[in-house]
Amino acid sequence: MLIAITRAVSPSITRCELTYLERVPIDLPTARRQHREYEAALRSVGVQVHPLAPEADLPDSVFVEDLAVVVDECAVITRPGAPSRRPEGESVSTALTPYRKLIHVEAPATLDGGDVLVIGKDIYIGRSTRSNPLALEQLQTLLAPYGYSIRGIPVQGCLHLKSAVTQVSEGTLLLNPAWVDATDFPGLEFLAIDPAEPYAANALRIGTTVLYQPAFPRTRQILEQAGIRTQLVDESELGKAEGALTCCSLIFTA
Numbered sequence: 001m002l003i004a005i006t007r008a009v010s011p012s013i014t015r016c017e018l019t020y021l022e023r024v025p026i027d028l029p030t031a032r033r034q035h036r037e038y039e040a041a042l043r044s045v046g047v048q049v050h051p052l053a054p055e056a057d058l059p060d061s062v063f064v065e066d067l068a069v070v071v072d073e074c075a076v077i078t079r080p081g082a083p084s085r086r087p088e089g090e091s092v093s094t095a096l097t098p099y100r101k102l103i104h105v106e107a108p109a110t111l112d113g114g115d116v117l118v119i120g121k122d123i124y125i126g127r128s129t130r131s132n133p134l135a136l137e138q139l140q141t142l143l144a145p146y147g148y149s150i151r152g153i154p155v156q157g158c159l160h161l162k163s164a165v166t167q168v169s170e171g172t173l174l175l176n177p178a179w180v181d182a183t184d185f186p187g188l189e190f191l192a193i194d195p196a197e198p199y200a201a202n203a204l205r206i207g208t209t210v211l212y213q214p215a216f217p218r219t220r221q222i223l224e225q226a227g228i229r230t231q232l233v234d235e236s237e238l239g240k241a242e243g244a245l246t247c248c249s250l251i252f253t254a
């Protein structure tokens, strides 16, 4: 069974962290409605959704992906690069405790889950403004015993590795070549996003379905032409907070 941990949009989202985007007004009712539709889309593809209690004073707490990296053997509780986000970890740890042994990234390492792309036993970690080389070293020490190999990936121009690249089928990545280099992923095929849609590389693959945002029709066509079935779900209001589809859940097998 697949489980998704989610959390409702905080009323303080208007004070969210921003790195590459200018602040624009976020409409809370729209963001909340879209997020409920996102949770419904997860349920529609067979995922059991476990929403955490809302956090009124933690602006970015809807983006639960950044707080943990869940693999079959354990869950790594991260130490987010933005100090304002570190208090989000406690409730995520509590929610994961029934499912996995927890291990922790320790200071001064910083890591956002959005920088971590797990493909089988290969773990790619974005060298972003949020995740530092110490985190890479710690993950190597923590996860090598389970057979994982860890690799640092240069990222430029975007917040997280998964803003630039995600997996859309068994052996295929969707990526933005301006932000990440395809040759850093040897042995994998890749599809490039349409350059008119720079934020289009973040897709959420669940089984044979790829949840995808309607804001990127040109890239969606590229996916469909490659035989990848997409199901639309709109999180555009949270895009103003620099969030995308993968950020809004932590999905794992139970």
Ligand code: CIR
Pocket (backbone or CB within 6 Å): 016, 017, 018, 019, 060, 063, 065, 066, 082, 085, 113, 114, 115, 159, 160, 163, 241, 242, 243, 244, 246, 247
């Ligand atoms: C932040 O800057 O931390 C939030 N405003 C956005 C986090 C998005 N998370 C993700 O891409 N994994």
